Amino acid sequence: MERRNTRQRQQILDTVRALDHPDADEICAALAGEQPRAGRATVYRNLNLLVQQGDIRRIETAGADRYDGCLRPHYHLHCRCCGRVFDAHMPVVEGLDKQLQDTDGFAVEGYTIEFIGLCPACIKLKSGGR
Amino acid sequence: MERRNTRQRQQILDTVRALDHPDADEICAALAGEQPRAGRATVYRNLNLLVQQGDIRRIETAGADRYDGCLRPHYHLHCRCCGRVFDAHMPVVEGLDKQLQDTDGFAVEGYTIEFIGLCPACIKLKSGGR
DNA sequence: CTCTGTGCAAAAGATTTGCAAGGTG
DNA sequence: CACCTTGCAAATCTTTTGCACAGAG
Numbered sequence: 001m002e003r004r005n006t007r008q009r010q011q012i013l014d015t016v017r018a019l020d021h022p023d024a025d026e027i028c029a030a031l032a033g034e035q036p037r038a039g040r041a042t043v044y045r046n047l048n049l050l051v052q053q054g055d056i057r058r059i060e061t062a063g064a065d066r067y068d069g070c071l072r073p074h075y076h077l078h079c080r081c082c083g084r085v086f087d088a089h090m091p092v093v094e095g096l097d098k099q100l101q102d103t104d105g106f107a108v109e110g111y112t113i114e115f116i117g118l119c120p121a122c123i124k125l126k127s128g129g130r
Numbered sequence: 131m132e133r134r135n136t137r138q139r140q141q142i143l144d145t146v147r148a149l150d151h152p153d154a155d156e157i158c159a160a161l162a163g164e165q166p167r168a169g170r171a172t173v174y175r176n177l178n179l180l181v182q183q184g185d186i187r188r189i190e191t192a193g194a195d196r197y198d199g200c201l202r203p204h205y206h207l208h209c210r211c212c213g214r215v216f217d218a219h220m221p222v223v224e225g226l227d228k229q230l231q232d233t234d235g236f237a238v239e240g241y242t243i244e245f246i247g248l249c250p251a252c253i254k255l256k257s258g259g260r
Numbered sequence: 261c262t263c264t265g266t267g268c269a270a271a272a273g274a275t276t277t278g279c280a281a282g283g284t285g
Numbered sequence: 286c287a288c289c290t291t292g293c294a295a296a297t298c299t300t301t302t303g304c305a306c307a308g309a310g
Contacts, residue, residue, distance in 0.1 A: 001289085002285085004285070004290070006283080006284075009290085038292090040275085040293095041275090041293075042290075044275055046290095048275095048276095058192070060192045061190055063273080064273085064275090065192060065274090080239075088230060089231045089232045090231055091229065099220045102219045103218070103219070106209070106216060106248070106249050106250065107248045107253055108247040109248070110246050111244060112244055113226060113243050114241060114242055115227065115238045115241040116238075116242070117238040117239040120234065120235035123235070132310090134263090134265065134309050134310075135309070136264090136265060136308080136309075139265085154299075154300080155298095168267090170267090170268090171267070171268075171269090171300090171301075174300055175266085176265090178300095193275095193298085193299080195300090
């Protein structure tokens with residue numbers, strides 16, 4: 001199917017790349033001031049399209065999904081309190097799928113590692129309080 | 131805070147353990163025939179409670195979250211087509227968090243590995259078609 | 261009896277969809 | 286000028302919440 005090049009689509013892609021693992025809402029907010037400000041539906045439609053095309057990655061998260069404009073293999077730190085996602089600084093582990101012993105017919109295409117914990121902001125909230 | 135032992139709570143816990151990574155809807159469906167059939171709100175309330183208490187684990191997934199009654203450390207196979215979750219048969223990888231080089235103040239509490247791909251049922255759908 | 265837990269229905273969020281109008285190639 | 290895209294609003298879907306009543310301890 002033919003794919004056209006609209007300003008909205010380009011803006012949304014640029015925004016995902018510019019922000020740090022934004023969710024749909026943060027993308028809409030960032031686009032608020034733009035020329036032909038993209039509506040919510042357009043943002044969602046294009047996020048799905050860009051994910052399908054492989055231009056961005058979707059990070060499934062509680063509440064709202066987040067999006068990652070960086071395609072290099074890497075892992076994430078996921079804050080269990082605010083839900084935000086950060087990049088983990090560590091070498092990529094190769095061949096983890098080789099350790100799978102029996103996938104019962106499941107076709108493994110890739111894998112990711114997710115570290116869970118608290119981000120600096122949420123640590124501050126818990127301790128200092130208020 | 132005091133916690134009471136209701137039949138609904140026990141049924142919901144049993145159901146999560148009996149089913150294979152069910153989502154809230156599948157749990158409601160399974161409970162449909164039970165004595166005091168638990169309402170949707172009760173299911174959600176108890177799932178949250180059981181997760182907090184550490185009796186079950188929550189698996190954040192696109193669409194609806196899923197729940198895991200198995201607490202032993204293990205990893206998952208996640209079908210990108212139907213969203214279902216299966217257990218990965220492989221030894222647990224120790225010390226991955228030791229490889230982190232710089233967490234920028236993020237407090238790592240644990241980690242998980244998720245394999246992505248297609249489950250047998252979805253492979254069949256894609257090929258045979260219809 | 262007291263107070264936590266349940267059911268129901270309404271509310272709140274996130275995401276999708278129908279449709280007429282707009283803009284790209 | 287064909288038809289992919291957008292905007293808007295309504296529709297869906299998942300999960301949460303308010304409130305009166307039920308039931309565990």
